[in-house]
Amino acid sequence: MIQYIIRRVLYAFPLLMGVNILTFVLFFVVNSPDDMARMQLGQKHVTEQAVENWKQQRGYDLPLLWNSKAEGKEKLTQTIFYQKSAGLFLFRFGISDSDRRNIAADIQQRMWPSLAVALPTLIVGLLVNITFALIMVLFRNSYLEHAGVVLCVVLMSVSSLFYIIGGQFLIGKLLRLVPISGYEGGFSALKFLILPVLIGVFSAIGANVRWYRTLFLEEVEKDYVRTARAKGLTETRTLFRHVLKNAMLPILTGVVVVLPTLFMGSLIMESFFSIPGLGSYTIDAINSQDFAIVRAMVFLGSVLYVIGLLLTDISYTLVDPRVRLS
Structure with missing residues (x-):
């Protein structure tokens, strides 16, 4: 496994360099x-x-990619590309072009509001989606399952912007249960996080429940499930003790791969709710044409995605002992 991890890390360097060049x-x-x-x-x-x-x-007074007036290695080093990319692999992001702030310090400060929204959304969403999918499988071939499938298709057909705007109008403006937007530190942030988390969970129910339902339906038709029923286990115990356990491999794949990217936040959600996370940080940088921040965020997102894929492969060996990395 160690050799596999080292090889994957070495493969990541040309990939990250390509992403950096393309962004530039x-x-x-x-x-x-x-x-x-x-x-x-x-x-x-x-x-x-x-x-x-x-x-x-x-x-930015230097040539972009190639300095024809310089000699030797200075043809490359005396360029904007080299000057702006030399410290990326050491996570030296430099300072922003707009307000001259330290980008690394901004990332450390803004990742916590992003995590405060993304982590509860992931956990609550996972529990809700798996529960609804198991209920649909438990009552398969019934009117309840057919109605659930239709509802999932309807929910996944609606844009996430509709849920955000509709949730702000209904819960924030009409019912006045929580603030429409804004953010505060400490425990005061809870009232600002309830609405984005609820909308994030609700907007993803349609697609995720259908996916989990498909996974569970594939498992319930296998021989070990028939054997469990023949031994006298109820359908509920069969689903939770056997089907859910054996379907954890693809579920774990989807969860582990997004864990590192939780730091990046949600571009749309944070912008609409005025949450000072990394998502809104990136949007503001794009609007102000701040290349230093955009380059840093794209590179960081690529690194986190590569880490997520590597963690996914490693998690396979933990869930299924038959899997071997070579």
Whole structure:
């Protein structure tokens, strides 16, 4: 297993480098350093001298990918790509282009509100979805199952934006049970987290319940389930003691792979509810054309996704002893 993990880690380096290059190229195809400077300065009549000063202060006065005027290794090192990418693999994200804040410090501060929303949504959603899926399998081939499938299709056909706006209007404005948006630290954050967590769980019920139901239906037709019934076990005990246990491998795959990405937050959810997490942090950086933050967040998201895939492979060996990594 150690050799497998080392090999996967080595494979990740060219992948992350490719993601970094693609991010760099796509960003500067849309915006030149001059466009970024004019937007950041925010003045109606920006002088060329002001633009050049802004670029020089942030290192955007260098060539993008290749310095034809330099010699030797300086052709690459004296470029914007090298200067902005050299510290990424050491997690040295530098400072933002807009307000000159330390990006690493911002990430450490903003990841906690993102986790406060994402972690309860994942846990509550997992319990709710598995419970509903087991109930549908328990009453399979009945009107209850057919109605549940229709309801799941309806729920998954509605955009998540509808749930967010509808939840804010109904629960936040009409019923006034919780605030519509905002965030506070400590235990005061609870009242601001209830609505986003509920909406996050409810909006994912349709797709997840259908998926878990499919997994459980595949298991209930296998020989070991028939053997369990023949021994006199009730249908409920068979589902919870055997079917659920043997269906944990694909369920665990879906859970483990998203665990590292919980730090990244939800772009739409955090923006609508004004939660100062990493999702809204990324959206604000895109709107303000802050390449330093966008590059850091894309790279961090790629690293976390690679870690999630590796943890998924390792978790297979923990759930199923027959699985061997080689």
